[in-house]
Amino acid sequence: MIVTAICIVGGTGVLCATLLYFISKKFEVAENPLLAQVQEALPAANCGGCGYPGCSAFASACVKASSLDGLLCPVGGSDVMAKVATILGKTADNVEPRVAVVRCNGNCEARLRTNQYDGTRNCRIASQLYGGETGCSFGCFGYGDCEAACTFGAIAVNPSTGLPEVIESKCTACGACVKACPKNLIELRRRGPKSRRIYVSCMNRDKGGPARKACDNACIGCSKCVKECAFDAITMANNLAFIDSLKCRLCRKCVPVCPTGAIIELNFPPRKEAAEAKES
């Protein structure tokens, strides 16, 4: 009795195993072994920041491409691309690490609400309707489409300011938030030495008067920063200043001249004067 049972069960098992073996041999998909290696080297975040639907699509693009120019995994950056290059025997460009910055500083105090939005709290839906709850139609809604788009938890709306904040250590510069923002407020900027950056935190293209009226922190297009900059890094277009991160030498001279404080400096040590003033 027991022997019969063992034979039947065991026999079925052996039969199935043999079948499976032959079927797997017969229908084996020939795969470039490099593909698996490249995929292994990638971060497996599947964020789509490279422009491909996921890491495996990107890996096959890397394997197929004749050179790695233009192919970049923003999450892994230069390190990962160097690894991929070694696996494939190609060379990769050395790319400057980047990070997302939010170009709006219209927090709740600076930018008073002039109306009350009662629709679905979604930036894209609101943007189809109108410019927003404040007088500034260029500024952040604060409904968090960027937060929802980020797969790394690197951007979150701060409820006290109503503005999204980037957590630099988590940001991989995949660009998902840039695409999600209907007002194009998010920019991928050079991370900078020691993460030091200077940028204009405003996208308001109105003339000075209306811009200032709508928001205390708006860029009013006064051009003082343009005159102050010794390196021609700042340009003024449509009543809005822009600092070219490749030309900026991080001298910080433009920051104090801005009458509205629209220019933001990040991760710098405190200024001498300010530090002295504090002590005295």
Added chain:
Amino acid sequence: MQKTFRIGGIHPPANKWSAGKAIVKADIPSQAIVPLAQHIGAPAQALVKKGDKLKVGTLIAKAGGFVSANIHSPVSGAVLKIDESLDASGYKRPAIFIDTEGDEWEEGIDLSSEIRRDCKLSPQEIVAAINQAGIVGMGGATFPTHVKLTPPSGFKAEILIINAVECEPFLTSDHALMLAHGEEILIGTSILMRALGVSKAAIGIESNKPDAIALLSRLAASFEGITVVSLKERYPQGGEKQLIDAIIRRQVKSGALPISAGAVVQNAGTAFAVYEAVQKNKPLVERVVTVTGRGVGNPANYLARIGTPLRQLMEASGVISHPGKIISGGPMMGKAVASAEIPVTKGCSGILILSASESKRKQMRNCIRCAKCVDACPMGLNPTLLMNAAEFAAWDTAESNYAADCIECGSCSYVCPSHRPLLDHIRMAKGKVMEIARSRK
């Protein structure tokens, strides 16, 4: 049984409080703000500069392309500036600011009330006159009329349909216009028929306007080929595709133009504007605007110049001190505006003022899959499925379930017992799907 469209639809309370009230001439504003983008298509290009003296009817901006429209000065006076101004789009866009002095009209405009019935112009001349006068769809869609009168090659209009349905609750501007200028609308209709080369026209009017149906039916007896069709009250019967279905029983295919069903639809207000342009040489500088809602003491129909600030009309109707919501257009498809200072434009058929208590949406609940939105959708879509697709950014699902066919009538959100903002999401999905479709080309 009365005719109506065959799929979906709802029946919101009509609330036509200003019905039967005669059209009142609104005061000429002391300053007119004339946006350059009052129509679908390219914005018009300003032809004037600061300080220029204008008369009523002076061309101040010319069409910025084929799908665009001329703009004429609605007041006489001097150009103050050309600057950005908030309009019903919710964004600041370029506009011409004119300080009014007196009320002097351009020469050659016939301001008499005499009715001129005969029109001997060729179709090309009619279209040119309409193009010159800057006429756009007056029902709210603001599509330039001359474009609709020049069907793309390969298409031939068989019937002209005049949209006098006014299915939006509260609004009565077309109704008031029909009662006051029924004959002019019929003449405008026959001019449009001539321009299109069609021998048939149907004027669709919902049965809640029996006086207008009676008047136009009586007048239409002396016009060849024009019939008045009484339609069952049903929203959104004024939608172009729904109206064609209701009157000639043909459904425009997904993504196709209405002309593919052999029909051209024009609004009753447009027909009146066409009459004035062709027979009286009068450009589109004023229109009938209904001011209504619980937020005003005296709902009324005004004949207002383009560029009149909404506030002026609201005050004329005795607006309450703290309105909850100001809507340019009707309650179903109108746009809530952030300021009462925005101007009346060519497409502004009404201003609806809601009190604060009726302005707020209710808390949204889970979808209970009751399918009331499916029953209500006049395009035969599944709104709750599309909303889910939009929430999860599943744009391919949205596309294969015809998100792009949504006419944004709002019937789904209106009926939802869970107060889900279906249209908010479907509108987003529609925008996204159309964006993806464009990028594919």
Added chain:
Amino acid sequence: MENKLIISPSPHIHSGDSVERNMYGVLIALVPAFVASLWFFGLGALIVMLASIAFCVAFEYLITKYIMKRESTVSDGSAILTGALLAFNLPSNLPLWIIALGALFAIGVAKMAFGGLGNNIFNPALAGRVFLLISFPAQMTTWPSPGVFPLAYTDGATGATVLSLLNEGASQLPSYTDMLLGRMGGSLGEISAIALLLGLAFMLVRRIITWHIPTSIILTVAAFTGIMYAIDPAGYVNPLVHLLSGGLLLGAIFMATDYVTSPMSKSGMIVFGIGIGIITSVIRLFGSYPEGVSFAILIMNAVTPLINTYFKPTHFGGK
């Protein structure tokens, strides 16, 4: 700055319909059938109904508050409705502890485990009933005999239902008048055909449901059993007996039309109804269970997502 203008996308008005309006509407529609069961089953019917509603509401409240930790959804009326419908599917002499178990299964497993109202796949009340039917077959199939407001609860005289009589091959059935009025053994809500049809009329007038599901179920069962009766009048009973007996009307009018678990398009609803009709008839005529409505509805509930995929609303302008 208190009076800022409110801005939201269109539409700016709402029909005033609400989840509550629909749930309480169904509850009102249940009243006639409940009155009939009070008349015939008396105190037992009242106890079972109150207990079932109380247990369902209590379980929903406790689960939302302590397990899911979100705002309570008791006020939307869906738990009350589930309780009432569960009671309608139970015999009026069922002990309280069994009712409590059924309510726990209906609310806890069939509804809240899936995410609450709107996310459940199976009709909670039916899932509760079937759970009890399988777990306590004896108690669930002993029905008290009808009387005139009897005061007995668990200790009254018992009898059989029409369908169990049929299944056992008995020939003595109640008269059609008794079946219409409800003077026969059965679950609380399934006995009186007239009362159930009154409820249907109310729901159709209030536009809570449409005619598609109930009609297609009833017609399918009538057609199926009618054909069998025509083929072999001796072996099968008149289709009218099938329509008036058991939970067919209760199922077709109140259980299958549950919003959450039925298809969304009209064509889908008809397919859903036909499916229920066929499965019900097959179980009744050929299966070992005397009654098949509950199983038929649950099976078709599971197929609903598939029906939704293949039977879409008629699209304007065709495909």
